[in-house]
Amino acid sequence: MRLDKYLKVSRLIKRRTVANEACDAGRVSVNGKVAKASVDIKAGDIIEIQFGTRNVKVEVLDVQETVKKDEAGELFKYL
Template identity: 65%
Template sequence: MRLDKYLKVSRLIKRRTIANEACDAGRVLVNDKVARASYEVKEGDLIELQLGARTLKVRVVRVSEFAPKGEAAEMYEALS
């Protein structure tokens, strides 16, 4: 699954276009490297989001094309 879509489906970022813009601006790191929106997310990847003054680190637990609101948080494990 593409990184921008994963960020939207897992509800880490509200909209896919915003996720795409964050990737283009270099505010999303995957495994400590700047990632493009087209990066293929795999289980076990470490994603670091720089959202304003906040930095969020998560580990990908599950990759799914669709996740209901209640199950979206189960797609990742928050590290910080």
């Protein structure tokens, strides 16, 4: 699954367009490398997102096309 779509489905970022813009600005990295929105995400990847002064680091546990709001937190684990 594409990185921008995963960020939206997992509810780490609310909208796909915002996720896309964050990737274009170089604020998202996957496994230590700055990533474009089209990067393929799989279980076990480490995603780091810079939100202003705060950094969020998560490990991908599962990849699903759609998920209910209360189950979105099960797709990743905070590090």
